[in-house]
Amino acid sequence: ILNVEQSPQSLHVQEGDSTNFTCSFPSSNFYALHWYRWETAKSPEALFVMTLNGDEKKKGRISATLNTKEGYSYLYIKGSQPEDSATYLCAFNSRTDKLIFGTGTRLQVFP
Amino acid sequence: GAVVSQHPSRVICKSGTSVKIECRSLDFQATTMFWYRQFPKQSLMLMATSNEGSKATYEQGVEKDKFLINHASLTLSTLTVTSAHPEDSSFYICSARSLGYEQYFGPGTRLTVT
Numbered sequence: 001i002l003n004v005e006q007s008p009q010s011l012h013v014q015e016g017d018s019t020n021f022t023c024s025f026p027s028s029n030f031y032a033l034h035w036y037r038w039e040t041a042k043s044p045e046a047l048f049v050m051t052l053n054g055d056e057k058k059k060g061r062i063s064a065t066l067n068t069k070e071g072y073s074y075l076y077i078k079g080s081q082p083e084d085s086a087t088y089l090c091a092f093n094s095r096t097d098k099l100i101f102g103t104g105t106r107l108q109v110f111p
Numbered sequence: 112g113a114v115v116s117q118h119p120s121r122v123i124c125k126s127g128t129s130v131k132i133e134c135r136s137l138d139f140q141a142t143t144m145f146w147y148r149q150f151p152k153q154s155l156m157l158m159a160t161s162n163e164g165s166k167a168t169y170e171q172g173v174e175k176d177k178f179l180i181n182h183a184s185l186t187l188s189t190l191t192v193t194s195a196h197p198e199d200s201s202f203y204i205c206s207a208r209s210l211g212y213e214q215y216f217g218p219g220t221r222l223t224v225t
Contacts, residue, residue, distance in 0.1 A: 004154070032212050034212070034213075034214075036216075041120075041218065042218055043115060043215075043216045043217055043218045043219075044204075044216040046213055046214075046215065049212045049213060051212075089154075089155070091155075093212065097143070097145075097160055098157055098160070098170075099145075099155075099157065099214060100154075100157075101147075101154040101155040101156075102154055103152070103153065103154045104154070
């Protein structure tokens, strides 16, 4: 059974704090790792698709790294803002069509 | 770009009735659409994958006669929950993919069966 774990489950930070979350996934049959940002009542928004070991991607204050050999990815948010409050999902793509999701990290940023 | 809509956003139905949920890709053609379900405090779980013009492929444990999927065009897929029961109450969300890795998600449908 393929399992994707995310930690922490939830996080409360003050505006301006930097934060990071972890996604652990199977290290075999790796094809891609996806990060999504999901605000309540909206569609999950694709942040990054990562395919190569050692990949680092950045979008504004958000960045992600990938280690396929040990099966983990980190998502970093620099200088968190209240609008960053959302659930951050990662999903593992093996060599099939299927995305296997973690349960997400719920981030709340307080002003 | 890459907007996916889903309708309805919420639906309440009586036990034994059927409910249809629509998923549309608004600004691109989706060769593949996916249907997921999420129970409280659990992750999104893939129910089925459908390619335009062909029968859907269901994941293990998902009853194809209960969850009817139709992907009749490159922009529309529908999920019909037939003879709904309270245990079918869940959050259903679709995604659509054109080429490449990215799946674009709809906002989801909260189904409550009374």
